[in-house]
Amino acid sequence: MSSSTVSPKEAARQRFIDVFDDIVEELTEILKSYKMPQEAIDWFQRNLNYNTPGGKLNRGLSVVDTYAILNSTTVDKLSDAQYKKVAILGWAIELLQAYFLVADDMMDQSKTRRGQPCWYLVEKVGNIAINDSFMLEGAIYEILRRHFRQDSCYVDLLDLFHEVTFQTELGQLLDLVTADEEHVDLDKFSLAKHSFIVIFKTAYYSFYLPVALAMFMVGINDEQDLKQVRDVLIPLGEYFQIQDDYLDCFGTAEQIGKIGTDIKDNKCSWVVNQALLKATPEQRQLLDNNYGRKDDESEAKCKQLFNEMGIDKIYHDYEEDTVQKLRQQIDQIDESRGLKKEVLTSFLNKVYKRSK
Known part of the structure; x- marks a missing residue:
């Protein structure tokens, strides 16, 4: 080339x-x-x-x-x-x-x-x-x-890697004990558990860690600045994972580059948690009978139900609401100690309305 x-x-x-x-x-x-x-x-x-x-x-x-x-x-x-x-x-x-x-x-x-x-x-x-x-x-x-x-930031770097590793392992633990593929039990699911899993398993190491490392390297290590960054990047990381859950169910394989498996894998995903909040007794029975099963027919029944329940609209409303709040938060960032709003805006722009 x-x-x-x-x-x-x-x-x-x-x-x-x-x-x-x-x-x-x-x-x-x-x-x-x-x-x-x-x-x-x-x-x-x-x-x-x-x-x-x-x-x-x-x-x-x-x-x-x-x-x-x-x-x-x-x-x-x-x-x-x-x-x-x-x-x-x-x-x-x-x-x-x-x-x-x-x-x-x-x-x-x-x-x-x-x-x-x-x-x-x-x-x-x-x-x-x-x-x-x-x-x-x-x-x-x-x-x-x-x-x-x-370097003066050496201990901060080590400390951060150890802390974020442990946080990620906590998220993985809750994911493993909540979404057992051998024993499907939708009573174990909740939006609160989903939130904990995605924040600890994904948001800390994928969103907060890269920014905090760069901040330490340039000498921005004030706890107020780290908190400002955390307060935007953790909800942004949660939004990213909810988007992932949504795309796994509603995105096409060509669009997301893989075949979604959350339904068959009994994942404690945002989509099923939204459905559980709204489900009538009959709809709940359908989910109990089909979610987490390894066959295509059961998966198709779940997807059809999610469509009938309007999960697609619930997601888009959530997305617009979340992004608006994050933009307002970024606008209020205090840049007096060297932090720059652009760092957070660039992350948000990469995630907003992505399709893969």
Whole structure:
């Protein structure tokens, strides 16, 4: 591909991926310094390359974008040294994401991830994937130590990664005990549980973490500023996941790039919780008989019911109401200590009315 045909978005992604190649090399050198046998080094490299760079990379790229906004510049104007350092923080989140996904896929017995077999299903991997997920997490702290140990923000970065990891694991725990695929029980569902799951399982590490990391790196560490950011990004993360739940049910496979499985997987999704709030005894019976079943006919009955109940309109009303409130909140942000409203506006614009 000639350079003239590469879009700015693709070029930004490639610059980011180039930093990952350096990280793999650094981590390899650490293993060599421990005199690790070559077969184990090869395995670790394969684990890193298979599980980390394949997604959209939104979380990692958000760290870079936020850092540039807070420095009143654009990403392409950052020096190579500046860019590499902030991109390393971005890759630390992508390693965290990889760690969660490798473990999550085993817990859910998923078959594919990002268009390829889940890591534990790759030939000869199996239960070794459990240790591989731990190694992906360990890699975060190796690269942070190598690049940030001398920085005044080092402890803040470590503290934040540990806190957000624990929050995400709490969300995963509630998700697992609420949506047991073997024993479907809609009485376990509620909008309050759904809210807790999505805030803890998704919003903290996908929305708050990238921005807070960039803030620490530029020296904005006042608790008031972190709270201002949290108060917008956590509801925004919840909106993002509700949107995901909506698209899983109402979006087409071409539109969202995958076949929705929430109904068959007995997920405690926003859509079913809205239906449970409104259901007549007959409608509730239909949901009890069909939700969480693995067959297409049961899924179709649930979808038909959601359409009849007007869940589509409830979602669109929720979306407009939420976005209006978030815009008002962003307008009131205090920028006196270096925080910029643009950071939050750019996140909201990426999420509002997305279709995939």
